[in-house]
Amino acid sequence: MGKGNVLVGQSGGPTAVINSSLAGVFKNAKERGYNKVYGMRYGIQGFMDEQYIDLSDYVKNELDLELLKRTPSAFLGTCRYKLPEIHENQEVYKRIFELLDKLDIEVFIYIGGNDSMDTIRKLYDYSLLTGARQKFVGCPKTIDNDLAITDHTPGFGSAAKYIATSTKEVIRDALGFSYQKKNVIIEEIMGRNAGWLTGAAALSKGEDCEGPDMIYLPETPFDVDKFVSKVKELLAKKDVVVAVVSEGIRTKDGKYICELTAGSETKDAFGHIQLTGTAAYLAQVIYQEIGCKTRAVELSTLQRAAAHLASKIDVDEAFNVGGATVKAADEGSSGVMAVIERISDDPYMSTTGVYDVHRIANGEKVVPREWINKEGNYVTEEFLDYVRPLIQGHYEPMMVEGLPRHLTMNLKNYDWDKK
């Protein structure tokens, strides 16, 4: 008797390379002789409503697979849905496992971050209680790079490359205007509690760019008065000051800077506050205190969606780690997450491994204090040595009519006879 089926889902905030992991899962599953590869629509939330597809209906050949690797956002759709604790509500679990049996699922892969690994942990624990046959494996994903154990997460490298490139371009733009005019740029970067992405803006520093003047990570408390003083001090010496701040910077009392301004505040299903407006608030403070030209630049969702500037290392690692999840399950592992292990820094080399998901779930990896300078306003060379290999190389988009082509479920065929 042949192998059964694989079910794969995507969860949480998407990245530029989350579909490269999906492509890796699909290809490895096919090569290992699994029958069908089903995709959950909108993660576990959609799956419970019996929303799923057969990936072969959309990935029909190797060109489609390559397109999928270059398509940003979650091809299958994503969700932010938190499973209840098993002791709170077993009905949900019964429902899910009934569906798994109905679809003859042998392997359940969930591509996501901390919250998604929590889902894998719970499903695996429930399978132990009931003796269910399915294997549950997590595939790491998040631009924030805040997952424990894995050296880094797929998605981080491409976001870092986009941020470093954009920061370089924003700085160059600002310098062009600097004659007899003071100008303060404040750039806001994603990453609630972990400053990996914010720190990556420092990669813009090099032979042809001096990089940002200050970088503020959420790992150290932020002092608005000290910030204003620092800007004043720099403006006495130079015309353009560029500060990069995390959306999640807080005062020493733990209050988000973006909460200091009047604005709407919404929370997602996990109780996370939606953060925005940190740079806009600080730009306003600088304008009021100093009176010079200020500009707030928020890189917004482009940080996680800019597949047109994906890092080759990142796309390839995302693909490999996707394949590694199927391999792990096929070799008998369950309740694990595939991880990336760095073998060497220089030259950079990595491989994949697996790790007990109980050790990973809900543990947030932040930037170590020793990788932030003493003043708390820049990252160190060690930080940059860690990040730099992850932004190397370029995956050329497949351009159609001047724009990157994406693989989508409702692709239309061109009407050659239009007009």
Next chain:
Amino acid sequence: MGKGNVLVGQSGGPTAVINSSLAGVFKNAKERGYNKVYGMRYGIQGFMDEQYIDLSDYVKNELDLELLKRTPSAFLGTCRYKLPEIHENQEVYKRIFELLDKLDIEVFIYIGGNDSMDTIRKLYDYSLLTGARQKFVGCPKTIDNDLAITDHTPGFGSAAKYIATSTKEVIRDALGFSYQKKNVIIEEIMGRNAGWLTGAAALSKGEDCEGPDMIYLPETPFDVDKFVSKVKELLAKKDVVVAVVSEGIRTKDGKYICELTAGSETKDAFGHIQLTGTAAYLAQVIYQEIGCKTRAVELSTLQRAAAHLASKIDVDEAFNVGGATVKAADEGSSGVMAVIERISDDPYMSTTGVYDVHRIANGEKVVPREWINKEGNYVTEEFLDYVRPLIQGHYEPMMVEGLPRHLTMNLKNYDWDKK
């Protein structure tokens, strides 16, 4: 006796390809046997303070020239400086022409938009009054595409390509999250009075993307209540609504939407209000009126600085039109601007020409009403047929350590022995 020197400057807001025009000026001037090519630092403003460089000190070989074509923002630095009318203050003109004679300038090239063409016009008029020997030629530049006569302006195509690509990525990102959750995205695009760039977001519409739901240009009055109704109407049928708005949309009474919110307002030297916050304001209105998740995305200065995604057509045309300015002066023209003439739409072909700068200066070219739909919330196929050729092709950045390399004046040499 050989030829004298060329002086070139850059003015106004930079673009991704303004340095490609500079490269075209430099190369053509050298090939036509001019002696030195001087660059004004920070436009006419810096030049009056005797700030200039010899471009040969920085563009030393053909690789440098290629790098210059790929470097965003004004390599020479730019300014927003308005020359007085000749009858108001002749001292300024005496000063400039003294400097021109001192440097043995024969050709004066100014790369810029409407305000810069105004500078060319005044200097040319003064040269007629005094019989000065210099030729004055303007080179068109602006992401806004609001210059008259020229079919389009260099810089517009690359900004349009960046906006279309980013819009496509933002839409894909939003769609991934659409399960049982309403989501409204409002994207804000540059262009004070002309909606060319805002309309270019519609290029994202294609076989693999449905494009934005609404596009609001500054050419038609904006009605906040109608906008809210339209969003409500769409949300009844679909989960994700994407609206693209110009930073310059106004109510029928002429009030900027971004002025409806409390915020600081600053003006530049030309009396232009610095516009920002339109999307943020509308997102807040939608959140208050409808209560669903909203997100404001401002593409900010990246629209004019994202050389990493420059259009090949645009880079090449910018280079050619730069060369055409020197050619025009060398052949005896003065008081003219080089223009791009479209020879054919399909296949797209263009050439350069010259045109009397008096016909161009201060005349703003906006999107014709018939290229906007009746409801005033989208552009027509004619609009797209006009723009699409301008975003074609890609200029591969020269990547160093994973990031695009730029040519700068204070390039440092790598310290191979560091550590």
